[in-house]
Amino acid sequence: xxxxxxxxxxxxxxxxxxxxxxxxxxxxxxxxxxxxxxxxxxxxxxxxxxxxxxxxxxxxxxxxxxxxxxxxxxxxxxxxxxxxxxxxxxxxxxxxxxxxxxxxxxxxxxxxxxxxxxxxxxxxxxxxxxxxxxxxxxxxxxxxxxxxxxxxxx
Numbered sequence: 677x678x679x680x681x682x683x684x685x686x687x688x689x690x691x692x693x694x695x696x697x698x699x700x701x702x703x704x705x706x707x708x709x710x711x712x713x714x715x716x717x718x719x720x721x722x723x724x725x726x727x728x729x730x731x732x733x734x735x736x737x738x739x740x741x742x743x744x745x746x747x748x749x750x751x752x753x754x755x756x757x758x759x760x761x762x763x764x765x766x767x768x769x770x771x772x773x774x775x776x777x778x779x780x781x782x783x784x785x786x787x788x789x790x791x792x793x794x795x796x797x798x799x800x801x802x803x804x805x806x807x808x809x810x811x812x813x814x815x816x817x818x819x820x821x822x823x824x825x826x827x828x829x830x
Contacts, residue, residue: 705717739751768778784791
């Protein structure tokens, strides 16, 4: 008889007897309220990578702005130092002034072919093969009438 009773008993009553709820509860967030401000719920999905990217973008903007107006900041100091060093190297290249950091630059300016071995060897055959192809690809210059036969002094 238990089988007959179970068939006649609605499914929800059986689940209640087993302490199983056939549905679930949940909330859908429409707005977020915090300290008097109301935000969109997508603000809760921000990741650490997005925060770091946003912060670094701000730092780059501060560095670029302070470099442009010549105002030193912590963000622009490394760039200012490197730019100053480039200027010192340029002066050393044009004069007889020499120091430890400028010696390699002066050696390169004196003989650039000595540093050619630093280039990858595989790039040389590819460049040699590309040169004839570039020469073949150039169309022959034809006499064009861009001025439509009207010269300035004709």
